[in-house]
Amino acid sequence: xxxxxxxxxxxxxxxxxxxxxxxxxxxxxxxxxxxxxxxxxxxxxxxxxxxxxxxxxxxxxxxxxxxxxxxxxxxxxxxxxxxxxxxxxxxxxxxxxxxxxxxxxxxxxxxxxxxxxxxxxxxxxxxxxxxxxxxxxxxxxxxxxxxxxxxxxxxxxxxxxxxxxxxxxxxxxxxxxxxxxxxxxxxxxxxxxxxxxxxxxxxxxxxxxxxxxxxxxxxxxxxxxxxxxxxxxxxxxxxxxxxxxxxxxxxxxxxxxxxxxxxxxxxxxxxxxxxxxxxxxxxxxxxxxxxxxxxxxxxxxxxxxxxxxxxxxxxxxxxxxxxxxxxxxxxxxxxxxxxxxxxxxxxxxxxxxxxxxxxxxxxxxxxxxxxxxxxxxxxxxxxxxxxxxxxxxxxxxxxxxxxxxxxxxxx
Amino acid sequence: xxxxxxxxxxxxxxxxxxxxxxxxxxxxxxxxxxxxxxxxxxxxxxxxxxxxxxxxxxxxxxxxxxxxxxxxxxxxxxxxxxxxxxxxxxxxxxxxxxxxxxxxxxxxxxxxxxxxxxxxxxxxxxxxxxxxxxxxxxxxxxxxxxxxxxxxxxxxxxxxxxxxxxxxxxxxxxxxxxxxxxxxxxxxxxxxxxxxxxxxxxxxxxxxxxxxxxxxxxxxxxxxxxxxxxxxxxxxxxxxxxxxxxxxxxxxxxxxxxxxxxxxxxxxxxxxxxxxxxxxxxxxxxxxxxxxxxxxxxxxxxxxxxxxxxxxxxxxxxxxxxxxxxxxxxxxxxxxxxxxxxxxxxxxxxxxxxxxxxxxxxxxxxxxxxxxxxxxxxxxxxxxxxxxxxxxxxxxxxxxxxxxxxxxxxxxxxxxxxxxxxxxxxxxxxxxxxxxxxxxxxxxxxxxxxxxxxxxxxxxxxxxxxxxxxxxxxxxxxxxxxxxxxxxxxxxxxxxxxxxxxxxxxxxxxxxxxxxxxxxxxxxxxxxxxxxxxxxxxxxx
Numbered sequence: 001x002x003x004x005x006x007x008x009x010x011x012x013x014x015x016x017x018x019x020x021x022x023x024x025x026x027x028x029x030x031x032x033x034x035x036x037x038x039x040x041x042x043x044x045x046x047x048x049x050x051x052x053x054x055x056x057x058x059x060x061x062x063x064x065x066x067x068x069x070x071x072x073x074x075x076x077x078x079x080x081x082x083x084x085x086x087x088x089x090x091x092x093x094x095x096x097x098x099x100x101x102x103x104x105x106x107x108x109x110x111x112x113x114x115x116x117x118x119x120x121x122x123x124x125x126x127x128x129x130x131x132x133x134x135x136x137x138x139x140x141x142x143x144x145x146x147x148x149x150x151x152x153x154x155x156x157x158x159x160x161x162x163x164x165x166x167x168x169x170x171x172x173x174x175x176x177x178x179x180x181x182x183x184x185x186x187x188x189x190x191x192x193x194x195x196x197x198x199x200x201x202x203x204x205x206x207x208x209x210x211x212x213x214x215x216x217x218x219x220x221x222x223x224x225x226x227x228x229x230x231x232x233x234x235x236x237x238x239x240x241x242x243x244x245x246x247x248x249x250x251x252x253x254x255x256x257x258x259x260x261x262x263x264x265x266x267x268x269x270x271x272x273x274x275x276x277x278x279x280x281x282x283x284x285x286x287x288x289x290x291x292x293x294x295x296x297x298x299x300x301x302x303x304x305x306x307x308x309x310x311x312x313x314x315x316x317x318x319x320x321x322x323x324x325x326x327x328x329x330x331x332x333x334x335x336x337x338x339x340x341x342x343x344x345x346x347x348x349x350x351x352x353x354x355x356x357x358x359x360x361x362x363x364x365x366x367x368x369x370x371x372x373x374x375x376x377x378x379x380x381x382x383x384x385x386x387x388x389x390x391x392x393x394x395x396x397x398x399x400x401x402x403x404x405x406x407x408x409x410x411x
Numbered sequence: 412x413x414x415x416x417x418x419x420x421x422x423x424x425x426x427x428x429x430x431x432x433x434x435x436x437x438x439x440x441x442x443x444x445x446x447x448x449x450x451x452x453x454x455x456x457x458x459x460x461x462x463x464x465x466x467x468x469x470x471x472x473x474x475x476x477x478x479x480x481x482x483x484x485x486x487x488x489x490x491x492x493x494x495x496x497x498x499x500x501x502x503x504x505x506x507x508x509x510x511x512x513x514x515x516x517x518x519x520x521x522x523x524x525x526x527x528x529x530x531x532x533x534x535x536x537x538x539x540x541x542x543x544x545x546x547x548x549x550x551x552x553x554x555x556x557x558x559x560x561x562x563x564x565x566x567x568x569x570x571x572x573x574x575x576x577x578x579x580x581x582x583x584x585x586x587x588x589x590x591x592x593x594x595x596x597x598x599x600x601x602x603x604x605x606x607x608x609x610x611x612x613x614x615x616x617x618x619x620x621x622x623x624x625x626x627x628x629x630x631x632x633x634x635x636x637x638x639x640x641x642x643x644x645x646x647x648x649x650x651x652x653x654x655x656x657x658x659x660x661x662x663x664x665x666x667x668x669x670x671x672x673x674x675x676x677x678x679x680x681x682x683x684x685x686x687x688x689x690x691x692x693x694x695x696x697x698x699x700x701x702x703x704x705x706x707x708x709x710x711x712x713x714x715x716x717x718x719x720x721x722x723x724x725x726x727x728x729x730x731x732x733x734x735x736x737x738x739x740x741x742x743x744x745x746x747x748x749x750x751x752x753x754x755x756x757x758x759x760x761x762x763x764x765x766x767x768x769x770x771x772x773x774x775x776x777x778x779x780x781x782x783x784x785x786x787x788x789x790x791x792x793x794x795x796x797x798x799x800x801x802x803x804x805x806x807x808x809x810x811x812x813x814x815x816x817x818x819x820x821x822x823x824x825x826x827x828x829x830x831x832x833x834x835x836x837x838x839x840x841x842x843x844x845x846x847x848x849x850x851x852x853x854x855x856x857x858x859x860x861x862x863x864x865x866x867x868x869x870x871x872x873x874x875x876x877x878x879x880x881x882x883x884x885x886x887x888x889x890x891x892x893x894x895x896x897x898x899x900x901x902x903x904x905x906x907x908x909x910x911x912x913x914x915x916x917x918x919x920x921x922x923x924x925x926x927x928x929x930x931x932x933x934x935x936x937x938x939x940x941x942x943x944x945x946x947x948x949x950x951x952x
Contacts, residue, residue, distance in 0.1 A: 153582070170579075175454035175474050328560065328579070328586030329455045331444075335500035338584030342536040359533045366496030369468045370457050 003125050006086040012131060014205040018094050019139035022205075024055075027098035031201060033209030035221025039076075040066055040157075040194035041270060041299040042374075043287040046201075050191060052181035053099040059188040063096040063104040064166065067195045068150055068157035070109055071270035072321060073301025076225035077195035079237045081108075081115040084199070085122035089145075091198035093131060094205055096143050099191050104145045107162050110152045119147055154325035158373045159192040160184075161327065172329045173373035196225055196300075216242030220286035224297075228254040230304035231261065243286040250281065250304055261306040265390070269298025271318050272378030274385035295385070310405040311390040312397050315382055316344045322379035333376035336367040340383055347394060350401030357394050361387055413479035418486055430472035430483055431459055441485050442494060442523050444501075444609050445561040446473035449674040450570055453562050456501075458523070460493045461485045469493055494527045503534045504584075506543075506556045514611030516624040520559070539584060547577070548596030550616050550678060551605060555587045558612035564588065564604040571675065572776075574598040588612065599774050602681045606664060607674070617682055618662045621655040622648045630885030631666060631939050633872050635739065635865045636680035637773075638781040640874030641665060641672035642940075643680070645866045645885030658688045659886045660866055668940055671878065677778045684866065687886075691848045693861035694890025704859065709891065709901065715858055717905040719841045720756065723814035729758045731814035733839070735801060736763040736793060738783030739820045741870030741882060743918040744895035745785070745792040746926070748819065750910070751903045762801035763789040765826045779875060784865070788873030791928040791944065805835055817843045819895065820862065824851035845898060862895050863888035869915040870894070871937065873944065879932055880941035 006012070018027055032047030053061055065088075069077040080088060096104050106123075108116050123145050126132040134142050148166055150156045156165040160174035163185050184190020200222055204212045213221040220242040226249055227237045233255030240249065246268060250256065257263050263278040268285065273296040276283070283293050290297045305314060323341040328334040343360055346352040364380035371377075387394055396404045414423045415433050424433045432448075434441045444456035452474050460469035464482035469490065472483075484490060502520060509515040541555040560579060565588070568574050576594040580587050590596065596604070605615045627646040634641040643663045648654055655661060663684055665676040686692075696712030697704040707715070723731050734752045736745060745763075752758045763786075773780040783789075805827065816839040823832035829851070836842055836855050844856035847864045865872075867888040873879045888894065893901075896918055900910050912918050916934045923929040928944045936942050 155582075175452065175471070177474075323583055326583035328582045328584070331455070331457050331497050331500045331559070334560065334583055334586060335503055338539070339500075339503060339534075339536065346536075353535075355533075356535060359535070362533065366493070366500070370460060370493055370497065372454060 001084060001086065003086060003129050003131075006084070010206065011086055012090055014202050015090050015093050015131065016137060018097055018205055019137055019141055024098045024100055027094065027205065030209040031098070031204055034200075034204040034212035035209075035216065035219055036197065036200055036204060036212065037220060037287055038194055039196035039200065039224070039300070041071065041296075043297060046193065046197055049181070049193075050095070050099050052179070053101075053189050053191055054182065055100060057189070060103060061099055061101040062185045062188055062190040063092065063099060063101040064159075064162065064185060064190055064192045065092060065104065065106040065195060065198060066157060066159065066162055066192050067106060067108040067112070067115075068154075068162060069112070069195070069299075070154040070157045070325075071272065071299045071301055072318070073227060073229055073267060073270050073303040074299040075227045075229075076237050076300060078112060078115055079225065080195055080199055081112070081118055085118050086126070087199045087202055088119075088195055089122055089126045089131060091201045092145060093126075093136065093143055094201050095191075095193060095198050097141055101191070102142045102144065104143060105166055105185070106145055106147045107156070107166055108147065108149055109157070110150045113149075116147060116149050123147060153327075154321075155327040155373070155375060158375065161373065162192065163190065170327075172327050173375075175372055217284065217286045217289070220288060224285070224300055226285065226300050226302050228302045228304065230302075231258045231306035231309070232256065232304050233258050240285075243284045243289065246276070246281040246283050246285050246302070249285065249302060254302075254304070257304065257306050259306075261308060263304065264307045264309055265305045265311065265314075267301065267303035267305075269296050270301040271303070271321065272296075272374075272381060273298045274381050275389060277389050296381075308405060308409045310403050311386055311393045312344070312348045312403065313406075315386040316341070316348050318382050319344050319379065322375065326375055326379070330371035330373075330376065332367045332370045333379065336363055336376060337379045339363055340379065344383075347397050348403075350397055352398050354395070354398055357387060357391070357398065413477050413481070415477040415479075415481045415483060417483045424477055428477050430461060430463075430470075430475050430477060430481075433477050434472065434483075434485065439485060440526075441472045442498075442519075442527055443473060444519060444559050445563060447563050447566075447607055447674075450563060450566040450607075453566065456559065456561050457497045458494060460490060460497070462487050462490050491527065495530055498523055498528045499530060499533070501559050502528075503536075504539045504556070505559075506538065508557070508611075512557065512611040513614045513619060513624075514557075514608075518611060519609035541587060546616065547590050548601050550601050550682070551596050552614050552616055552619060553588060554612050554614070555589075557610050558588055559610050560586055560588070561609060563607045563609070564613060567600075567604055567607060568596075568598075571603070572598045572600040574600075599677045599679060599778060600675060600776070602678050603665070603675050615662065621658065622651065622661050626650040626654070627661055628885065629664075630866075630883045632866065632882045632885060633784065633874075633880045634663065634676060634680040634683075635784040635872070636677070636683045636782060637777075637779040638783060638786050638875035639671065639777050639779050640784055640872055640878065640880050640941075641676045641680055641777060642668040642880065643676060645684075647866070647886045649886065660684050660687050666939075671874065671880075671941070672777055675777060677774065677776070679778055686848050687864045687866050688889075689848060691850070692889050692892070693847060693849055693853065693859060694892055695861060696891065697859040697861075699857050709893075712858065712860060713901045713905045716843055716860065716902055719815055719843070719858070720817075720902075721906070723841065724756065724758075727812045727814050729756065730760060731812050732758050732760060733801070733804070733813070733816050734758055734761040735765065735816070735818045735821055735823075736761060736789060737820040738763050738781075738786040738789045739865075740785060740789070740895055741865070741868065741915070742785065742788040742792060742873060742879065742922060742929070743870045743915045744819075744899070745789055746922040747896040747899045747903075747910070747912075747918060749792055751899050751906075751908065752817070755903065755908050756906070760799045760804075761793060762799055763793060764801055765821050765823060766802045766805065767826045768828045768831075781875065784872040784874070787875055787877055787944075788871070788879070791873065792922070792926055805831070813838045813840070815839060815841045815843070818845065818852060818856070820846045822846075822850045822852050845895065847892065860898055861890065861892035862898060863892045867892070868894040870896075871919060871934075874941075877928075877944035878941040879929070879937055879944060881934060881937050881939065
């Protein structure tokens, strides 16, 4: 897409409106009204996050865009960057204006090389056409955007780990308080927002917060990009209203289960969230409804598993990921993730005892809520939910030293 | 000033106080690995988690500041479960090699397991193998299997020594303390990482396998390595004399003093104790006969010394005698030296300053260029003489007849150089050396009187800023050696002056009454953190 094409579809109209007709506080109010919640995974109200940035003070304020998108099952930022990078540029400009920042860092995961090149070009084009840089559109507002590529660590998607990485250090999440809003990048007030969040800001300012809120459910405004993968006929990234039933996403949009097998389980929001069984897919896909049944909407990565999936193997794969990605700073996460992985490997290999299943639950329990960042919880939640909901499969591995699911598939 | 309640006990603390600090004031033990009061907060070990009313998650006590009305619980079932869980995580890959670990007995893993753990092991996996027993510098050995990755050492080299030799490499379960490329942990403060390491990951090469820590006795003392006067404990092995090849002092450890050295000491001081149990120690009085030293008993030695001093005085006057005192001596030693030689014998040529050919240098942090612990005390006690200057005397060869030289604890050969020291000493007919160790200077003497080292005596040193600090005997004087003040008292008694002092404390009481700057001081007032010389009487020397 070129800048010209983007403009023809109404692009940069919202930015013009914001820069010439609105004060930063009005922008923040509009976003608050929209009910927009952070699309990175935590679902924190965006307008409120912006209002935490101090409006006065000698220090510069920074806008940091989190495009480290590393949660397994998630690929929405990538789609946005590939399909409509100018929407992101416009969202960045509006949001930076709202928090009074004139410097923005765009942190993109190292593996997204092609996407980084697209962004590089989009930034250059935006500068060329006066949408970034000095005196944007003659409004007197200045904004510089710098692109920074990560080096391949999941933990750098955690906002303070990202800030450390951006500062050239090892991506160890920071102890809070202080929070980034008061002491973030280089010790200055900083707002870290996800790519999808910032793009959502554009229509909100174009059509109003109330309009955006009306698209979703109460307190869960707007639409969401759901990245559907796994055993479905039409995997892909779907923009759907908040609150749409999970069943509808799987069967109406993703075409149902591949080869018309039976559905066994669904991860509703990226690999770290508690898994749902086939009986739980009538849940409405908004932050509060999914939380109400004990899981999380998370990053919107919907991973569908059919009846042929060995849940022990699925959990082992996830646990390997978190053991590999733990930064190693906090004791429970550093030691716990590796311990879980090793024990799960033995369960899968048929080399475990009954007590090991209880140990897994105990280890996961001790990892919950005891660390600086949420990676420990992210590693523990799947373990607890998989074993609780599919305990018979784990017990079969322990007792029969093999997998009943995989054996059935082979037959 | 917020008021906090911890385990049902209320306390009002200054703004900015953290929960862990407030708990310390209440003597409530909150376990910790990464927290150290001298370093920045890492908050990563997760051992100090506490429950705070109205907060859903447990919070680290090290990073949470007290607010007014805060209600904290550190002994609830929820906290106990979390702490025990963290301990379990730390121990799953620990090698449990306590029987061969120097840290055993003062290890936070051992202590906390007994206090907060006592669970049954659930670890059924193979432990992670890591680098063991690597010398990472001249003084420190690293065992990464024992490491709990608290990052205290890393923060120390960043924030205190500013030398940045080590860091944490890799991530997750593979995380390890390593030296940075082309680095060696070789800075003048490297030994401190051993002190602050809560486990046996960093151990001292000097102390390695020498003695189990539970055999060590500890005496509060002051480092004699320079004029800073860092507070230390002298840790000695008196229970197992067959360990460590007869070495009694096993190690020096820093002792907290917020006005002097905080938590640290330098390596020059830390490893500077070797002379105490060195074979060169003088253990009995010696007299040179036909070029060979022969042992004497103290009575004969004292008689010989007094006879020689009185003979010199009678034949050529008091000005034929020079007393070289030493800034290595305690205030008590110096006071008695002045009392006997100066006041009672009327010898005016007493000085402690010996010019150094190669002056030492300070390091800008704790270590000072003046490598003597009591220069300030010597100035205060000896300076009201008639202005006799030893450096001047050494510079210009004397015209007056010189009879007797009495040297206290100064190796002139090292300070002046071989030729100049021989030339200077050679001007005297009789030389008495009073010191702890044999050296080139002692070998030039006719009579040698063995003294106890600072680790073997009770007394006080005055540091460069006029802080008088107490030294306590950690071990007995070796052989027949004696504290200097006792030796000089013995000489005085032989010469007919019975001072009647029973202890160093009595000497100090007399000193405080006699020397203006020490007015008002007593052992009790000095305590274990020191007390400053009277400000009003302060003389800039």
